[in-house]
Amino acid sequence: MPSQETPVDLSSGALRAVSPVHRQYMRNMGIASSLSVAIHSSTGLWGLLSSHKQNADVLTQSGRDSVVTLVRVATQRLFLLKAEAAGRYREQIHQQRTVLAREVQERGPEQILAEHAAEWLQLFRARGVALVYRDQTSRHGCTPMDSQLLDLSTWLAEQWRELNPWATACLAQTGYPKSGDISCGCCGLLAMPLVIDVTTRGWLLFFRREQVEIIDWAGQPRKIPERVGDQLRLTPRQSFAVWREELRGQSLAWQPAELAAARDLGDDLAVLASAHEVTRLNERLESEGEALARANDHLHELAITDSLTGIMNRYRIEHLVQVALANAERYGQAFSLVLFDIDHFKQVNDSYGHDEGDRILKTLVNSLVPCLREGDQLGRWGGEEFMVLIPGTHLGGATEFAERLRARVVATDYGLRDPVTVSLGVTEWFPGDSLKDLLVRADSAMYRAKKAGRNQVFTDNSKEHD
Ligand SMILES: Nc1nc2c(ncn2[C@@H]2O[C@H](COP(=O)(O)OP(=O)(O)OP(=O)(O)O)[C@@H](O)[C@H]2O)c(=O)[nH]1
Secondary structure: OOOOOOOOOOOOOOOOOOOHHHHHHHHHHOOOEEEEEEEEEOOEEEEEEEEEEOOOOOOOHHHHHHHHHHHHHHHHHHHHHHHHHHHHHHHHHHHHHHHHHOOOOOOOHHHHHHHHHHHHHHHOOOOEEEEEEOOEEEEEEOOOOHHHHHHHHHHHHHHOOOOOOEEEOOHHHOOOOOHHHOOOOEEEEEEEEEEOOOOOEEEEEEEEEOOOEEEEEEOOOOOEEEEEOOEEEEEOOOOOOEEEEEEOOOOOOOOHHHHHHHHHHHHHHHHHHHHHHHHHHHHHHHHHHHHHHHHHHHHHHHHHEOOOOOOEOHHHHHHHHHHHHHHHHHHOOOEEEEEEEEOOHHHHHHHHOHHHHHHHHHHHHHHHHHHOOOOOEEEEEEOOEEEEEEEOOOHHHHHHHHHHHHHHHHHOOOOOOOOOOEEEEEEEOOOOOOHHHHHHHHHHHHHHHHHOOOOOEEEOOHHHHO
């Protein structure tokens, strides 16, 4: 045979020399003939059927072929059973995914896990399942504690950047530094990374407890090398006496089908989690938007309202007069203004106090509001001075209205010894008027009413005579 670097694969060779180690083994075991048939699965050597005989015996070709055929038939049956079991498992996982697909976005991943935990524990032959994301944990069954789960997921995120599941039957052998702190007895971990959004990662974690495995070998299976001269030689097993091996610190191994199932369920859970996040975010934005709109309305209301009397403030009534002016210029819509001021209000304050003065202001406003027609606008011009904008009304009608206001003020009971009266100035819009023109005329009319003895209505129609 030509010398070469790599050993020659003789697995399918029918006739080949028996290795010296095997001959030694046969001598050790006191056997003179042996027959071994390899069992291959799609992924490689799966097992070996081995039989021995004490006396030397030559198996005929047909005898050998029969044994090989029998092994093949049995192997096929075995793999068929395994494939059926895998099919049933896939079907169960498929059912779980169908259920998840029907989940509504109102339910968070924690709730979904809580509902399915029992089934998933059974499907994954696990003792505990946990979900870790956004520094929150939710767990079911036998799992490490919350702080340990957070620590474990941080470590996993550093170690495992892939989007496939990561699994071990023995956490202590993975290099996880805090595996000794985990006291729940779980040593097997299947961890599926969840991609919730660009920045948020989570973990779906399944835990298995230690499973002490006792294996009875036909003889010590490990071949121990022995030094012969300056060479190392393998010493094959010495007898068929049962050699018992006890495997500790390991969980059941995670099967490829279980890893695939964890990936499918994890992906579904991640999709549900991100859909849930989007729904929550929208709800929050909506309610924040509504709160903001309410706050804006409130601010606007505050900005245009007189805090003492609750009617419009000067800013607002002045704005409305400007709007009326623009409409009057464009469409010729008439309007009038009444400006009035409480007479000797300083005396009211001086005699009864400022609080009492405030009360008079409020009482006066309340008594006047019922006199207003729809469209009339009453505002506080400042201090004890008020303005009424009367749309669609000429000077005559506005003067009658002002007179009614005056009479109403006098007729109102303020609970004071002295009567409360107002002096009123009335003016009407004329084409070409500016806001200032209107205000000057209304003010001068009111001033003349004061001058004439107060508690009177005066008009300023000076423009009419211009
Ligand atoms: N209580 C109270 N008083 C106010 C308020 N705003 C203005 N005043 C008072 O109203 C009074 C107005 O006094 P003056 O401008 O001298 O006028 P008057 O006493 O009403 O006299 P005439 O206008 O000439 O009839 C002052 O004493 C102000 O302090 C207010 O919101 N509350």
